[in-house]
Amino acid sequence: MRLRPPDDPAVPSGAGRAAQPVVAPAAAAAQAAAPRPSRRERWTATARAAAPRSGVAAALGLAMAAAFPPYGVWPLSLVAVAGFALVLRDRTVRQGAWLGFAFAFPFFLWLLVWLRSVIWIAVVVLSGVEALYLVLMAALMVLVQRLRAWPLWCACLWVTQELVRDRLPFGGFPWGRLAFANTASPFTPLAALGGAPLVSFGVALSGTLLAAALLRAHRLYRRTDPRTLRAVLTGAGALVLSAAVFCAGLFVPVHTNADGHVRIAVVQGNVQQPGMHFLGRPMKILDNHVQATLKLAADIKAGRVPKPDIVLWPENSSDLDPFTYPQAYDKITEAVQAVGVPVLVGALVDGPDKDHVQNEGIVWDPVTGPGAHYTKQHPVPFGEYVPFRKQLTKIVPMLNEIPRDFYPGKTTGVMQIGPARLGDVICFEVAYDGIVRDTVNAGARAIVVQTNNATYGRTGQPEQQLAMSRLRAVEHGRAVVTAATSGISAIVAPDGKIEQRSKEFTQQVISADIPLRDEKTLADRVGAAPEWTLAMVGLLSCAAAVAIGRFERTRTAKGQTQQ
Template identity: 45%
Template sequence: MDRLKALGRVLPRVAVAIGAGALLGLAFEPHDHPWLTIIAVPLFLAALNGASAKAGFLIGAGFGITYYAVLVPWLTVIGGDAAIALAILEGLFYAVFGLFATQVLKLKLWMLWIPCLWVATEFAAASIPFGGFPWGRLAWALSDSPVGRLASFVGIPGLSFVVALLGVLVYAVLRLESSMRLRIVALVAGVAIVGGSSLITLSTEGNGKTVTAAMVQGNVPGKGLEFLGRARTVTRNHLAATLDLQKRVEEGTEAKPDVVIWPENSTDIDPFQDPETKADIEEAVKAVGVPILVGAVLDGPGPNERQTTGVVWDPASGPGQIYAKRHPVPFGEYIPFRDQLLPYIKRLEMIGRQTAPGKVPGVMPIRGVTYGDVICFELAYDNVISDVVKGGAQVLVVQTNNATYGGTGQPEQQFAITRMRAIETGRTVLIASTSGISGVIQPTGKVEHKSGQFVRDVYVANVPIRDTETLAIKLGGWPQWILTGLGILGIVLALVARRRRREDGPEAPPAPTRSREKVPA
């Protein structure tokens, strides 16, 4: 009976947390309601406040699972079971957050510890297992918000801290236990953060030089890449689009590019092994007369392995520098525990050969300009971006293939993440996709060009070359490490305080006073 009563008390809190998780999912593309972040966070905290640690785990699980179910429904293209498994896995990180947050909320400085704990949760989710999945960070929702400009100074982890802090400040204003003084402080702090952010002006100026680049979206016959004939069609689509670009250049209706960018999987057949594919690429390169950065799947380096790469193909010297994707997608490009899982999950056989990760950053010097090549999902990983910019990248390039997820909202989410990377790094980002979304994003996060999906699109842009590093790049991973450390410190202090409360126990009532009786002689 006691357990049923306890469950009855927890379930309304779980329901509130589920609602908060759904609202947070709607803050992101393709729904794009970033203001919901500062409603969802305080609603989640309200559900946790006053709950036990065990209840906090259930409340956090309800929040996290719902959040990811709304955020990444596009994974159902792979399978409903895959989408459910990912939502549960990522939801467990917020279950742990909820467990500890119930205790951290009792601390005097809870307004500091809670957003730090949020950053620690995002850091854990972005790191484990199998390299993590950093798709659900609060910062990604802010590409159109003035607050998003702070990413140039504090990076993506620091921006997530600011967003969580704004949610905490809203909660502090509405929390019943808050004093009037605390409410005023929270309100002033929130207004100062939002108002101060709107005053930030980000520069688009380069080092005085520019480069003209062409992004080629050749389109695909359908969703995904399946058979050899289809792969050849994709390559020839990009060849045809490139030849058409050169025709317009010769007619004088288009500027001649210094470099042409083809997307990830623009050839799904190794051009070093297949003469027909190699001939298609060389025809395109000789036609435009400038290097093409080709997205190619190469055989090796080991048996039954492949690599997703960007290959610089020069019209005079042929193929040169190669960047191999450093962060392939688990269960999408390779199978962890392959030998153990394949006998039980036959669908995994569709993945084919294991994708071997590259070892070095995609720093690609091409005719006097240094490009930072990033391939598809790995743009969500901080170290991949930091390494290319610190390696000297003056312009960022994203080669991607979103054909499998076309029309699901995933391409829009990835485009928003790319916009935040432009702000964080202060670099122009050139995006080439097989089927969309391709485009050009300025260093301020402003969209210069955005293609449609499942259409041919060729866009030529003249963009600034930039050498200066933003404060976010200079700081590197320090904001994330410091904020995560503070989050862990908050947990330790909360657990120590909890132990002291248990040891002290309930305060004993004062003993009644007795009058001293006079003893007769």
């Protein structure tokens, strides 16, 4: 690993200490006599010079957002990565950081626009925070672009950025990962080998290699590269490698053979109204799910539909704690006994103390009543709990609308539900690699995602979350069933194909036979090792760029001293 030689036209400015121009004495005197521009004039000149690239970076950020659902134009993720790498060429680290913000802020602003259902300021603040990770990534990409094989190091830095952003702060926020824009693309099968991080790496590597090929073609067109044959071969090689990475996923086998089947029914009871106040009057959401289940029971009795083995209700399908409110307990029991099979019920349960509540999936048996349960492990900060509550509520009184913090669960959601051993994952948890992987490794033969998207209905958020379910299906070789209060409920096959899906804000029951699988994918076995390896390679490449740059400057300075 070394810097490009000085005679290589691909060397960006800033790769080493620039040669000082020879200034005639008269010209030097004139420069000294000229008035120095004011700070405002310098800032204005800098802004004007940066405006074209900043505009291109912002346009690329918007293109990246369009790669994600609900638009889902996944090739734009490849275009955005390639274009962003080109925008960073020949920039300083500081300029790269600014361009990173110019790219990332519009990207997240559009991607997370669904948060406007809570408050618009949340969209702006979260977009700004998330953009900071890409600011740092862009600055580091400027460094590693000075090295040989820079497309590889840049791709590793995409993984590094996602690794940190997925974990920090407060457990991270994984929205906007390259993998989640590529849940139905040639890159998707890579998830079965190394999970979502390998998909992100594949997209980033293919994009940066494409950028390298375009850069070389541009220099050939402008006749700025004296080594024509070498330039042609280098550019063609980069293009071939980009295409090879693009097609690599097509050769990854996606196993879908079943070790058994279970017939399920997903009940989408619907809500009284979308938005922040979707709950309406107490018992309304529970009544909706009870009535839909009673209708299902009547259809089964009349022979209009086959009897399922289990019934799945979504997150918050009971808007009252059934262990605190007997009327809720009785309503659930009535529906479960009518359908005659175990029902997975979603409810908020008080405890373990007066200051906390637990978001749970509860297996409700028609004979024995409530039994096994799963408590959501990863509550959403500022949505389901308030970090530094005493201090922040004084500054942001709106946080008092979250009266009690959600208490995190300590175990995976693997539960025996009727004849099947299923893994429960609640809402945003589907975005976190470790939670889903641990659930599968603990013995889940299929995955159930209980979710309540009523607050974000018709904003694009339900489509973004469903895309994550598609990726998880391929990553773990499991059928994924999404049960939502107001939509989108769906059946996803182990190959990521959506077999059935509901409309938003309708009462609907989806019935299907889903495959049960015991075989684990390579991604399940290797865990987070590929992600950490790629991330460390990215950071080491940055360290190498800094060390080599210092060595080159020292050598140049010694040479000038000797002359």
